Amino acid sequence: MSVGLITSVVFIGGGVLWILVQSVKGRDVDRRWIFLFIGSTVALALLFHIRFGEKATPIVKAAFNQIENLPEGASVLIAFDYDPAMEPEVGPMADCFIRHTLARKHKLFLMTLWATGQALMTNTVEDVLKPEFPEAEYGTDYVNLGYKVGGFGVINVVLSDFRAMYPTDAHGTLLDSLPMFNKVRSLRDIDLIISIGGGTPGVKEWVLFAGNRGNIPIVGGTAAVVAPLLYPYYPRQLVGLLGGTKGAAEYESELTGNYDRFKDMDTPALRMMGPQTMAHVVVMAFIIIGNIAYFRSRKREGK
Amino acid sequence: MATGNGNRKSPSNAVKIILVIVAVVFLISWISKATTGMADSTWLNIRDGFLITFAAFLTLSIFSFLYNDNPFYKFAEHLYVGVSAAYWMCLGFWSIIVGNFVPHASKTLSTFFKVPFQEYSWFYYVAFAFGVILLMRLLPKAGWIARWPLAVIIGTTAGFNLSRYLHSDFMSQVGNTFQPLFVDWQGAGHFFSNLSLAADGQLVMSAGNWIVVVGVLCGLVYFFFSKEHKGMFGAASRLGIWILMITFGASFGYTVMGRISLLVGRITFLFDDWLSIL
């Protein structure tokens, strides 16, 4: 147990207890104490780098297992359909998926339906893929198809033929000269699609236009706001789903727990979840205390 | 209570001292930021040091509102209002007037603003004329004529939204509710022999659909205006309001995470970008 965690727990416990005592005594706690308390909770958690081991929920675990259970050398397509505003939430997911698939020696096809996704995709390749997997060879182990206009229309086309939409990859190399495309003609030759994104086109479009029609398993990663709208597709149309920072954090913990090589990897989502979890606990404590205070006061009035 | 800030007399010595302390703290921050800066030139370091310090000062000024209204918040608020109002006006001028209107109205102006001329369009002149009419508001006698552009806009809004809402919020939502009440039905025998309360089991999934259908119906009953909510109708309306309450509670709970992220973002800015202690 670190000093930081102990300090924070003592702080939160003490604070909650104090507010509880005040409330039970029938004194309304000044909201400034509540403000100070929630602010300090988040600040402490950040300052002491507090993090909790997230255990994957079934829906995230299912995504993890899907990649885990593919045979070595399977073809996996990752779509980066997001913009910088969504990056903090879904960026960590992209890093995880790249790490996991390459560690499993799958072949990676990277593409994006968002103009703004292009730069983010390149960043991920430069910052994660190249330094961590120097052995991965372009054209044999991964390929960057880049961005094409057309939204779900692009999906429609690549469902029957990659070359019709992408005569070349993002660097202008003809697809036919890339070894990865020897056996891959269309999306139907892909073993798994991972769609990362929170807008339109995004996971929903991949499910409707590729998953349903081509019968290809899809794993999704989205911003938290969109996730509830996608739950109805799980587990039949979506094999697994990562919702927001929490989903990303769960995946990070699965990865660090199962792979020695990722033990010390950067885990931005887990880092974000420390303050999140503590703040949630505090908010829940507030709801409970508020109700205890309310019932006490009603009892008193009853007498 | 925060409401009880009372009638403090004119700025006391304490307030002055606080002002001085704050000024000194941020001055020190500026100097230290400027001296530890990484930019190429001293001038850039001084500038960036100031900008970061100023942004931190504004951030803390807004946070100080949580304690009480105070001169720092007032300063930040007034600065925010002035700067942002001008920001939007400039954007409106450059993107709409120069970006859309000028390329359709005048070759000379297009050349002046260095935007490619497109083609003359009478429509833009009409819009321009109505814009001028709106400004008649400034004249006491002709103010009433300014209602014309408002009438055009409100007419457009009413007409267009009528069909659009009926399409996306009425037809589509009614259509989305068409779902079987039994999921994956393979006969009663199969249903009962596999009965379980598993989250992905047939019973729970079917119950979900029942709740959606009954919930939508009862929710609609709640909104009925011209029928007294009594008897069966009253019961349905009561169930309707419960469903609405679950909706509100669930949305509230779900949003908390996003809101905390915002705070994490600001505190990270203060700790990392400004104080460099993370």
Place this chain on the structure above:
Amino acid sequence: MLTNQDHSFSKSHPCHIIVIILSFVFSGFGASAQAEDTATVATYSSDISPAVDLPPITLLAVDTDNDNGGSITISWDDAGYSELPQFRGYEILRRSIQANAPVLVGTAPHGSSSLVDKSVSDDTTYVYYVAATVGEERFVSDSSSHVQSTWQIYNTTLTPLLIALIIVGGSVIFFIETAKRGRKLFLRKIAGLEAVNEAVGRATEMGRPILFVAGIADIDDVQTIAGLTILGRLGRTIAEYDTKITMPTRTSLVMTAGRETLREAYMAAGRPDAYSDDMVFYVSDEQFGFAAAVDGILVRDKPAACFYLGTFHAESLIMAETGNLIGAIQIAGTAQPAQLPFFVAACDYTLIGEELFAASAYLSEEPRQLGSLKGQDVGKAVAMMLILAGVLIMTLASMWELDTMNQLQQLMRDLFSLN
């Protein structure tokens, strides 16, 4: 000549890379077409490959339905070319009847059988060809019949929507007319609206102002207009009670419309002298700049009653919690489902969705306005019946695999998906 045409087309089409590549690959194509001048494409293709014994592709080119013109749909029947081992795809070629040489308008992959050409002009008549590319050879169809694109006056896919409009709109108008003739209407209570007078009264008693925020959207949003119509009724009460009102706005147009509304209200209450333009003022188009200023007004002016009626986003809770802090009576109303929870939690009364649009009718107590509410109820009843019918059909179709049931199910889906 041909290359030029190809090039100008390529600018407007995402597949332009393919087009350019192909125009190089088949550079002989333009030359031969030019040389033969009057010849159509079909002859040139059969010159190259008489070997394969397959009938030519048959094709149909028609104006795209339910659109704004500038689009032709080409569909074809593959005669077996796609089964050939070296099949590479289809090319769709177009020739305006004045011109001799066709241009490539697009390519289609294996398995496809139609393409929408959106690069046509309504003034020109065209013919189309479809070519199957097999290896290095191309098998070109006979030309399609003459076709010209045009725009349609009515979008037939929206017919169900039109029927819904007639039913819902018709019943609203019907009940407005009925109400004119003086039929009494029962209306249930809406707590938030019952409290309006109480709130204004309290502000008068305390000698403190009333804050009114018509949302943060501009005047081109129905919710803002709904907020303003409520202001129209509320303004009369405020003028009668002679209470002060403060209305900060996020946009200048809402300020203008708000002033018109409030002036009219004061006029109607017989207090035009008490009205001043200063009651309504523009703050800043910046969402949170506006929120910061409203918070400032709340803590400094301490209004006794706050009304938040219109479109709100994240600032809803910032305003409502600060208003709660100063102990104001707060009445909110919005049709933003995402913000309703925060208003419900922090305000005394909240108008939920539809109630916001009904509020001005309620407050006006004018029979015609109230009649429209009855019309809305008819709409709800229709919605409920449709849902029941749809659910019944879906359930039955899922339990008994009957063709008629499945057809009915598909029909319901099509009717409501409107495409």
Place this chain on the structure above:
Amino acid sequence: MKRQIPMMILSTIGTIFVLAYFSPGLEELEKGGSIFFDVVACFAFFLGGSNLVRVHIQKIARHNPGWGYSIVTLFGFGLMLFIGLFKLGNPLGIAGAPTEPGSWFQIIFQYCVAPLSATMYSLLAFFVASASYRAFRAKNTEATILLVAAFIILLGRTQLGLVMTSWVPDWLSIAQIPNLAVFIMTSPNLAGQRAIMIGIALGVVSMSLRLILGIERSYLGSDS
């Protein structure tokens, strides 16, 4: 007259736009409508801006309480307007976008407007906390349902929910908090959202009709 003409304009345009939705040939109208709105809204900036300046000059002239802050507003407004309209410090001059990276306009946005906006936004974290302490009390059935739903979802968003109910067997997995949270989001929550949306659609139809028919017209001001 002062009221009849705008009334007529509104009814005519409203009717045209209701019908335009059904006519592909009139698609351009909708685009025209938004261009019209944009241009008029730009002119409205004159009204809003001049009013802003007038209000604050008045405050300063009358030495109203807090008039000193009005100077801050006017200073910020004037400075930003001057820099923005003349594109001062824009690396690409007049041809550059106003928000060109490195331009003074963009620097002020980045270090003044952006932090202010983000911080104002982040106040929500505090207000969410105070609202949950104060407002989520089981005063009656409705409030209790609201509170329980919120609590389950909150639990489901943290590790706590999973840990607390991980012992629940698979045949009862709906009782596991994360699953229950998903169930609430996708069933009752969805139903409530839909009922609200259908109601809103009807409300908009009815209000638009009242506007187009001229029954609702307070926003157009008075006759005299």
